[in-house]
Amino acid sequence: MSLNIFGLDIGTAQFKMSYGDRILNEHNCIATSGREMVAFGDEAYDMFEKAPTNIKITFPVKRGVIADIEDMHILLKNFYLKINGARRPGRMTDFYIAVPNDVTEVEKRAFYELVVRSKIKCRHILVVDKPVADAAGAGVDVSRAKGIMIVNMGAGVTEVSVISFGGIVVSNSVNTGGDRMDESIIHAVRNEYNLEIGKKTAERLKQELAFVGKGEEKTFPGFGRNVLTGLPVSARISSRIICKAISEPITMITDKVRMILENTPPELSADIIKNGIFLTGGVSQIPGLKDHLFTETEIQVNMTQRPAESTVRGISLIAEKAEFNRLAYVPEERFA
Numbered sequence: 001m002s003l004n005i006f007g008l009d010i011g012t013a014q015f016k017m018s019y020g021d022r023i024l025n026e027h028n029c030i031a032t033s034g035r036e037m038v039a040f041g042d043e044a045y046d047m048f049e050k051a052p053t054n055i056k057i058t059f060p061v062k063r064g065v066i067a068d069i070e071d072m073h074i075l076l077k078n079f080y081l082k083i084n085g086a087r088r089p090g091r092m093t094d095f096y097i098a099v100p101n102d103v104t105e106v107e108k109r110a111f112y113e114l115v116v117r118s119k120i121k122c123r124h125i126l127v128v129d130k131p132v133a134d135a136a137g138a139g140v141d142v143s144r145a146k147g148i149m150i151v152n153m154g155a156g157v158t159e160v161s162v163i164s165f166g167g168i169v170v171s172n173s174v175n176t177g178g179d180r181m182d183e184s185i186i187h188a189v190r191n192e193y194n195l196e197i198g199k200k201t202a203e204r205l206k207q208e209l210a211f212v213g214k215g216e217e218k219t220f221p222g223f224g225r226n227v228l229t230g231l232p233v234s235a236r237i238s239s240r241i242i243c244k245a246i247s248e249p250i251t252m253i254t255d256k257v258r259m260i261l262e263n264t265p266p267e268l269s270a271d272i273i274k275n276g277i278f279l280t281g282g283v284s285q286i287p288g289l290k291d292h293l294f295t296e297t298e299i300q301v302n303m304t305q306r307p308a309e310s311t312v313r314g315i316s317l318i319a320e321k322a323e324f325n326r327l328a329y330v331p332e333e334r335f336a
């Protein structure tokens, strides 16, 4: 009997789910009024910072781990129904879930339990280590390749890992990513322009203006409230301010990469030099980041196509290719 295969990568900012060749990638948030869900995903994010006081917008994943299991259940159910339009009833269903590495066993288990308790009828529920899925998504032959360094720069966490023959050799993460950059931007814009901006504007400014290293100075309008007069105003925000604001989180990330390189067994270091570092995650799209990392490490850096979706793409490949099957496992067997 043929299969319905679903892949899951539940991120701090974005919920990604694959089903066949479809990928759903929406904001991982929910809008509620009392106990009622008003909206979920991108629609809920549209309401964020704009909703009346009776509507609450919450993000159930904090720094890469599930913090609110109830809301996460509701979101999983709704995203599943949304991507599921073409699902053929009667087929068996398997779920493959990406789990972060540098978290506690309880936090890892929460991703698995989420699907187990969802009441979605499944034949198998399996997990895959996120760096392994990332490597597959970046086009690496994960089960055979040795000495692959993966740097996943997400919204809440940057995870740096070295994998070999489909397993993790060293991995560590730092609670820095896109969200930390947005907070820094809010601060910098307040100090420089006396302008109070929201998280959404900060994120937009990051995407429009941020770069690392050399780049042309440009400006972009930022809308907010003047902190002195209290009135709504707009100002042309300079890329110089944004680049300075993101420099500290960038340094934290490069420091972590260097630390992992220093902790990598020498034989694998030689392979990393040959293969290069693989960059994934939404934040890796900041222009100049690749060259900056090369300057800092003197190791060639490979970008991934559509990097925010590389984990879930990798999950699909691991689920579908027989030679990758051993990379997915049942948590009881490993977490026990």
Ligand SMILES: Nc1ncnc2c1ncn2[C@@H]1O[C@H](COP(=O)(O)OP(=O)(O)OP(=O)(O)O)[C@@H](O)[C@H]1O
Pocket: 010, 011, 012, 013, 014, 015, 063, 064, 153, 154, 155, 156, 157, 158, 177, 178, 179, 203, 206, 207, 280, 281, 282, 283, 284, 285, 286, 307, 308
């Ligand atoms: N073009 C871009 N330039 C800079 N940052 C970007 C760009 N596009 C998306 N981002 C940022 O990438 C982040 C989302 O990336 P991603 O989907 O990989 O994170 P996540 O999986 O939700 O988080 P995590 O893996 O930390 O739990 C957000 O902070 C977003 O602002």
Ligand SMILES: [Mg+2]
Pocket: 010, 011, 012, 154, 155, 281
């Ligand atoms: Mg992620």
